[in-house]
Amino acid sequence: MLSLPEVRSAALALLCFAVAVPADLLGAPWPLVALLYAACYVTGGREPAWSGLQALRERTLDVDLLMIVAALGAAAIGQHLDGALLIVIFASSGALEAVMTARTRASITGLLDLAPETAQRVVDEREERVRAADLVVGDEVVVRPGEKIPADGTVRDGATDVDASTLTGEPLPVRRGPGDQVFAGTLNGTGTVRVRVDRDPGDTVVAGIAAQVERAAETKSKRQLFVEKVEQRYSVVVVVAALALLVVPLLAGADFRETLLRAMTFMIVASPCAVVLATMPPLLAAVAVAGRRGVLLKDAGVVEALAEVDAVALDKTGTVTRGRPEVRAVEPVDGRPADELLALAAAVEEGSEHVLGRAVVGEARRRGLLVPEVRDFAALPGEGVRAVLPDAAAPDGDTATSRSALAHRNGGRVVVSVGRPVGDEAPEQLAVVAREGHTAVVVRVDEAPVGLLVLADELRPGAAEAVAAVREAVAPPVLLTGDAEGPARRVADRIGIGEVRAGLLPADKAATVEELERGGRRVLAAGDGLNDAPLLATAHVGLAVGEGAGTLSVEAADGVLLRDPLGALAPLAGLARRARRVARANLAFAAAVIAGLVTWDLVGTLPLALGVAGHELSTVLVCLNGLRLLIRPGWPAGGSERLERRERHAAEQPGDLVGSRP
Numbered sequence: 001m002l003s004l005p006e007v008r009s010a011a012l013a014l015l016c017f018a019v020a021v022p023a024d025l026l027g028a029p030w031p032l033v034a035l036l037y038a039a040c041y042v043t044g045g046r047e048p049a050w051s052g053l054q055a056l057r058e059r060t061l062d063v064d065l066l067m068i069v070a071a072l073g074a075a076a077i078g079q080h081l082d083g084a085l086l087i088v089i090f091a092s093s094g095a096l097e098a099v100m101t102a103r104t105r106a107s108i109t110g111l112l113d114l115a116p117e118t119a120q121r122v123v124d125e126r127e128e129r130v131r132a133a134d135l136v137v138g139d140e141v142v143v144r145p146g147e148k149i150p151a152d153g154t155v156r157d158g159a160t161d162v163d164a165s166t167l168t169g170e171p172l173p174v175r176r177g178p179g180d181q182v183f184a185g186t187l188n189g190t191g192t193v194r195v196r197v198d199r200d201p202g203d204t205v206v207a208g209i210a211a212q213v214e215r216a217a218e219t220k221s222k223r224q225l226f227v228e229k230v231e232q233r234y235s236v237v238v239v240v241a242a243l244a245l246l247v248v249p250l251l252a253g254a255d256f257r258e259t260l261l262r263a264m265t266f267m268i269v270a271s272p273c274a275v276v277l278a279t280m281p282p283l284l285a286a287v288a289v290a291g292r293r294g295v296l297l298k299d300a301g302v303v304e305a306l307a308e309v310d311a312v313a314l315d316k317t318g319t320v321t322r323g324r325p326e327v328r329a330v331e332p333v334d335g336r337p338a339d340e341l342l343a344l345a346a347a348v349e350e351g352s353e354h355v356l357g358r359a360v361v362g363e364a365r366r367r368g369l370l371v372p373e374v375r376d377f378a379a380l381p382g383e384g385v386r387a388v389l390p391d392a393a394a395p396d397g398d399t400a401t402s403r404s405a406l407a408h409r410n411g412g413r414v415v416v417s418v419g420r421p422v423g424d425e426a427p428e429q430l431a432v433v434a435r436e437g438h439t440a441v442v443v444r445v446d447e448a449p450v451g452l453l454v455l456a457d458e459l460r461p462g463a464a465e466a467v468a469a470v471r472e473a474v475a476p477p478v479l480l481t482g483d484a485e486g487p488a489r490r491v492a493d494r495i496g497i498g499e500v501r502a503g504l505l506p507a508d509k510a511a512t513v514e515e516l517e518r519g520g521r522r523v524l525a526a527g528d529g530l531n532d533a534p535l536l537a538t539a540h541v542g543l544a545v546g547e548g549a550g551t552l553s554v555e556a557a558d559g560v561l562l563r564d565p566l567g568a569l570a571p572l573a574g575l576a577r578r579a580r581r582v583a584r585a586n587l588a589f590a591a592a593v594i595a596g597l598v599t600w601d602l603v604g605t606l607p608l609a610l611g612v613a614g615h616e617l618s619t620v621l622v623c624l625n626g627l628r629l630l631i632r633p634g635w636p637a638g639g640s641e642r643l644e645r646r647e648r649h650a651a652e653q654p655g656d657l658v659g660s661r662p
Contacts, residue, residue: 006047010088010095013044017088021081037075040084044091045071064090066235066271073264074608077257082608086268089616093273096623119150122194132184132201139197143188152199155180160191179365181358234272242267262601265611269597274619278586281626286579289633294563295543295572302558305541306576308522312474312569313513315527315535316481316491319545319565321457323528325356327363328438329454341451343369345443348387351377356441357385359455439487464495466566471496473570474524478516480509480535510534524573526565543569571635578634586622593618 020036045068052065067090074083119132120142127142132150135141140156143149149162161173162182173189176182182195246263250256283300290297297303317323330338346364349357350371364371374387441453460466470477478499481488488502501512513523513535525539536542537556544557545565561568597614600606 006091006095006098009043009047010091013040013088013091016040016043017084020084024081034080037080037084041071041075041087044087048090048094066238066267067273070264070268073260077260079261079608082612085609086612086616089612089620090273093277093616093619093623096620116148116150120144135197135201137197137200141195141197142192143195144192145188145190147188149182149184149186149188149195151184151195151197151201153182153195153197155182156194156196158191158193160193161189163187163189179358179361238267238270238272241270261608262605265606265608266598266601268608269601269606269611269615270594271615272590272594273615274590274593274622275587277619278590278622278626279583281623282579282582282586282629283626285626285629286575286633289575289629289635290559290572293568293571293635295559295561295568297559298557302541303576303579305522305558306524306573307580309524309541309573310475311516311521311523312470312477313480313509313516313523313525313535313539314477314497314566315509315525315532315545316479316483316488317457318528319526320460320463320479320491320495322460323457323545325359325439325455325457327359327453328456330451331454332451334448334450336450338451339367339369341443342367342453343371344445344450345441345453346371347374347389348377348385350374351387352385356439356455360441360453439483459491459494460566462564463566466564466569467495467497469570470566470573474573478512480504480512480527482506506532506534510538513538524569526561526569575629575633575635579629582626582629586625589625590618590622 016036016039020033020040023036024033048064049068052068056065067086071083071086071090074080074086116132118129119135120127121130121135122140122142135151139151141150141153143160145160155176155178157178159175159177162176163173163186176193181198182193184201242263245266246259249259249262280300283303286303287297287300290303297306314320317325327342330342332338332341342360342364346361346369349360351374352358352361361371372389374389376386376388378386438454438456441455442449443451443453467477476499477497478501479488479492479497480501481491482504483502485500485502488500492498492500501508504512509527509532513525516523517538517540522540524541524543525535526543526545527535528545532544533556536544536558541559542557543559543561543565545561593614597606597611601611
């Protein structure tokens with residue numbers, strides 16, 4: 001922080017001031033005193049003067065320039081100490097703002113365990129050290145114990161424990177083997193693995209989050225933009241009024257020195273420094289506090305939007321549940337072996353990005369099944385997948401699809417489109433699965449259903465407690481899911497959600513949020529995965545769950561929930577409202593100080609030094625009041641420890657399984 005130019009300038013100005021004032025009061029030679037005051041003016045006023053001149057070149061009037069003009073005016077009439085005091089306090093308030101902004105940015109970016117700069121790429125079975133930024137999709141890299149994984153990819157060989165705590169908030173390492181997905185920036189544990197790169201370095205989850213973080217401290221809230229717009233016109237009014245206070249009394253025969261002093265004092269105390277700085281400190285502090293708790297917000301404007309939300313919509317899989325379903329049963333309906341049915345489904349799901357697809361493929365690999373290759377793979381977000389088995393893999397070019405399907409003819413061959421269970425397909429089995437709260441995945445060959453896969457997911461630890469907190473802090477949440485009504489209702493009942501919208505496609509989720517907002521609600525939505533991008537983009541505030549968030553979801557969202565997604569929602573809303581209250585209090589305080597000092601100067605005799613101190617100290621106070629959120633944010637303490645205990649308890653008792661959406 002001490003390397004910031006604003007801090008260095010303020011420190012030098014203060015040092016010169018601290019030497020100049022005693023020298024002046026003790027009667028030191030005037031050339032020495034003048035030199036010390038000049039050094040104070042130059043060191044503390046150089047940056048504001050340059051900033052003000054740059055703004056003037058763009059035909060805008062900057063508060064910095066007003067302060068410098070006032071300080072020079074004070075020096076011109078012999079008030080060197082008062083002018084130097086103005087410079088020192090003004091430079092100190094600017095340094096405080098710079099420190100606050102830098103600290104906020106560091107608080108946020110420090111959360112990210114970014115990918116390493118280099119990687120061990122495998123070329124013709126030889127390893128070569130390359131820059132991680134030069135990796136491309138299809139490359140294979142070797143990651144040894146203790147190294148960071150350089151890119152998002154899939155484990156091709158080897159097994160290890162991966163520490164993803166900085167990205168997902170998982171307190172315990174997760175076992176990863178062939179076919180499992182790993183993310184850039186996570187830490188490899190005990191084993192050496194070979195990873196196939198699935199995403200370009202610029203498209204990784206971490207890169208998308210990092211881009212948002214970089215913008216967080218650079219953007220301004222709507223209120224701040226409004227304040228700055230008003231500031232331009234207000235500053236012109238202040239200058240015109242100060243000139244009037246100078247010219248009119250002089251025309252009436254008033255004393256020049258006294259009149260100039262009053263006009264300069266007015267220009268100082270009427271300047272909107274404190275008003276300009278009233279809003280951003282608390283909002284940026286809220287961004288930093290949220291970042292420390294594992295919530296990365298895109299910009300300060302999101303804090304304002306969060307303070308306005310009065311409705312909550314939660315995606316189910318990956319948000320309410322952990323998003324890691326498991327195959328619980330394989331039930332053929334045409335007499336074929338269960339392993340053959342599972343291998344058929346896994347063949348189609350091999351190219352799927354959905355959590356259900358990964359679960360099916362993972363189960364097939366766990367059983368050591370031979371999975372045939374397919375062609376013409378197609379995925380429909382929120383619906384399922386389809387593919388064609390080549391002649392070598394199945395007779396007559398059978399088309400296979402996992403999940404339920406509707407078939408139609410196209411160009412003389414059978415094309416399978418993916419949908420939900422339809423008609424009277426296995427009604428008894430589906431009814432049993434629905435009653436148990438699990439999800440049924442229908443496997444079809446051409447138009448005929450050949451079997452069911454039953455999958456189940458785990459509730460997030462502490463989900464019911466978190467939902468209760470959201471209900472109290474914001475509003476009763478709505479559960480949105482593409483799952484069937486039965487499994488969705490079972491999840492909702494277990495965690496205390498009363499309203500459920502089931503059987504939704506991605507567009508339906510977005511339409512549900514639009515419906516709520518047309519009714520005057522401001523919706524906070526949380527979801528993960530590619531198919532939740534429309535939901536997050538439509539909501540007043542959309543938050544992507546970091547564990548499953550792809551690049552599109554991260555870009556569509558206003559922020560990313562890196563850990564304890566449900567548990568963070570209520571404290572986050574409370575933090576945003578507190579930041580808004582602090583910003584409003586700052587604005588009221590700053591306006592009151594300006595009004596009081598201006599009135600004193602107009603109807604009485606306000607000493608220049610007192611006006612400088614009152615104006616600039618009010619600026620410092622609003623900054624400190626905003627920074628107070630960094631020290632006492634009002635976020636429940638010990639959240640990470642409670643989450644870790646819940647995670648461990650869930651790991652020891654993995655019986656709380658619920659359905660997952662198709």
